[in-house]
Amino acid sequence: METIAEIQTSDETVVHEQGWQSWSPSTTYRLGAAPHRPVDEDKRLIAYRHTTAPAPGTYCGEGLFAVAEGDSVTLFAATDPTAEVPTILAVRAGDRLVISANGSVEIRQHTGDIPGALAAWADEVCARLAVPAPRPAPTGWCSWYEYFTDVTADDIVDNLEAMEDLQLPIDVVQVDDGYQREVGDWLVPSGRFPDVPGLFAHIRDHGRRAGIWTAPFLVAERSELLAEHPDWLVGKENPVRVGHNWGQQLYALDTTHPGARDYLRTVFTTFAEWGIDYHKIDFVYAGAVPGRRHAGVSGIEAYRSGLELIREVIGPDAYLLGCGAPQLPSIGMVDAMRVSPDIALEYAPGSGDLSQPAQLGAVLNGESRRFQHGRFWVNDPDCIVARPAVEHRIEWAEHISTSGGLRASSDGLRGLDSWGLDTTHRLLAEPIPSHFV
Numbered sequence: 001m002e003t004i005a006e007i008q009t010s011d012e013t014v015v016h017e018q019g020w021q022s023w024s025p026s027t028t029y030r031l032g033a034a035p036h037r038p039v040d041e042d043k044r045l046i047a048y049r050h051t052t053a054p055a056p057g058t059y060c061g062e063g064l065f066a067v068a069e070g071d072s073v074t075l076f077a078a079t080d081p082t083a084e085v086p087t088i089l090a091v092r093a094g095d096r097l098v099i100s101a102n103g104s105v106e107i108r109q110h111t112g113d114i115p116g117a118l119a120a121w122a123d124e125v126c127a128r129l130a131v132p133a134p135r136p137a138p139t140g141w142c143s144w145y146e147y148f149t150d151v152t153a154d155d156i157v158d159n160l161e162a163m164e165d166l167q168l169p170i171d172v173v174q175v176d177d178g179y180q181r182e183v184g185d186w187l188v189p190s191g192r193f194p195d196v197p198g199l200f201a202h203i204r205d206h207g208r209r210a211g212i213w214t215a216p217f218l219v220a221e222r223s224e225l226l227a228e229h230p231d232w233l234v235g236k237e238n239p240v241r242v243g244h245n246w247g248q249q250l251y252a253l254d255t256t257h258p259g260a261r262d263y264l265r266t267v268f269t270t271f272a273e274w275g276i277d278y279h280k281i282d283f284v285y286a287g288a289v290p291g292r293r294h295a296g297v298s299g300i301e302a303y304r305s306g307l308e309l310i311r312e313v314i315g316p317d318a319y320l321l322g323c324g325a326p327q328l329p330s331i332g333m334v335d336a337m338r339v340s341p342d343i344a345l346e347y348a349p350g351s352g353d354l355s356q357p358a359q360l361g362a363v364l365n366g367e368s369r370r371f372q373h374g375r376f377w378v379n380d381p382d383c384i385v386a387r388p389a390v391e392h393r394i395e396w397a398e399h400i401s402t403s404g405g406l407r408a409s410s411d412g413l414r415g416l417d418s419w420g421l422d423t424t425h426r427l428l429a430e431p432i433p434s435h436f437v
């Protein structure tokens with residue numbers, strides 16, 4: 001860490017952190033307020049950057065950090081955000097704030113507000129890297145937030161029929177986690193999905209596009225993938241742990257290993273043969289963790305080569321949504337990006353960890369990352385949930401309307417009351433602004 005700036009502070013000073021990946025807390029604090037940090041090691045490994053563990057009271061941005069006083073903003077930004085993402089730390093020393101970083105950071109002065117400073121920087125990055133303007137997103141329905149991993153093929157068919165009956169303007173039916181037997185074994189169906197290709201054909205016969213969830217760079221402890229190919233893991237014989245979920249340890253696929261790359265090709269080619277042309281690729285932070293790989297490249301280079309491979313196989317017209325994804329390293333590589341932790345029925349996370357499912361963390365991240373929308377990609381603020389059980393559904397609908405580029409419903413559609421149905425219809429049908437900042 002090298003000191004890169006010292007800033008005189010006052011009672012009016014605020015600091016702004018951008019986190020590593022989709023779920024990493026990102027927001028603005030009054031100086032002195034405690035920053036949002038992980039509360040347990042497994043979630044830290046999932047939702048936060050592996051190389052970063054700031055001391056208590058230290059503010060921290062991954063490649064992006066801002067300090068503002070009134071309309072004077074100092075922005076600290078990674079010089080080369082898709083190659084190297086320095087961690088930027090800020091600690092108080094008396095009435096000064098000492099900023100340090102472990103890589104190349106550009107310091108920019110801006111008059112206005114923090115979102116405006118971030119947007120001006122993002123415009124320059126897009127011009128410099130020739131990032132094409134994002135395509136308009138299709139509308140969707142996603143199985144996750146009603147059925148979670150218990151989803152069945154019948155649930156999908158039931159909602160497919162419901163969206164027809166209710167005349168909802170939904171382009172894509174996206175099957176989330178639960179169709180596969182294990183995380184990593186994407187072509188092995190769970191018992192609740194007797195005919196996966198048949199189900200996708202059925203979706204298309206109903207005039208909708210077919211979408212699927214994968215976590216392509218994740219290898220779970222119980223998977224056949226791990227049993228058969230332990231040499232495909234990042235870290236080799238000492239595999240790097242990337243968290244714990246679904247009641248098991250999680251490891252990372254080495255996207256530079258020729259065998260692993262062939263496997264990814266087979267999976268996504270098979271999906272294309274099934275008529276799937278919308279992909280929610282999740283937990284992709286795993287592809288970027290530091291560790292030993294077949295090709296001696298950095299985590300970020302390995303991550304980008306994994307995304308390039310997926311894009312090459314699915315083709316330019318398929319729609320690619322990143323989730324659990326390092327933000328800056330994904331610039332130019334996805335059509336849409338989840339910018340937040342998961343929505344949930346609850347307003348505040350019971351665990352106290354803002355990276356975990358709850359409306360509060362989803363809203364803070366969605367607001368802090370509005371500047372990305374229409375520049376790097378289409379922002380996905382997470383799904384529309386409008387059923388009565390959502391604690392603060394009016395506020396969630398308002399959030400989607402004011403920061404949602406991607407619009408996907410994720411309720412059991414037959415369980416919606418009239419407010420829920422009207423709101424879902426409105427959010428799916430309303431025009432999407434090209435920018436929110």
Ligand code: 9PG
Pocket residue numbers: 023043046047144176177213244245282323324341342355356
């Ligand atoms: C499927 C889900 C949904 C959801 C994704 C992702 O343990 N964790 O920290 C954790 C974070 C997010 C998460 C699951 C676990 O949700 O965001 O939309 O696709 O995976 O499993």
